[in-house]
Amino acid sequence: MAVPYLHAVGVQEMSATSSIWKVVISLIFVIAFIPACLWLMKRFQFAQMKLGQSDIKIVNVQSLGAKEKLMLVEVEGERLLIGVTAHSISHLRSFPSKAESFASMMEEVDRENSTDNKSNGDIL
Structure with missing residues (x-):
């Protein structure tokens, strides 16, 4: 009976490690996504200013x-x-x-x- 229990503990540890990596990867994605969105907004505003020349x-x-x-x-x-x-x-x-x-x-x-x-x- 000890073997299935050890196997279950190993699966739980892998599952916990896997979920930590998922959180870290998601956090990195969000941190990279914010500057990318800001850069795109600046580009579109600059393009709109060029196209819509004001009188x-x-x-x-x-x-x-x-x-x-x-x-x-x-x-x-x-x-x-x-x-x-x-x-x-x-x-x-x-x-x-x-x-x-x-x-x-x-x-x-x-x-x-x-x-x-x-x-x-x-x-x-």
């Missing part, structure tokens, strides 16, 4: 503080200067598309403001 382009961003910034955005050939804070987005000025440089536009605005100030000074 909105951020031309330039200037940080003004921790949560405040100026953004020059181009939408359908028109450039918009917007102010962005943590709580709001404000339209500051519109510019025609790449016809003129930003510096020349600002000089034009300064000229307009100086002529407005001169005309207001004449009235007073």
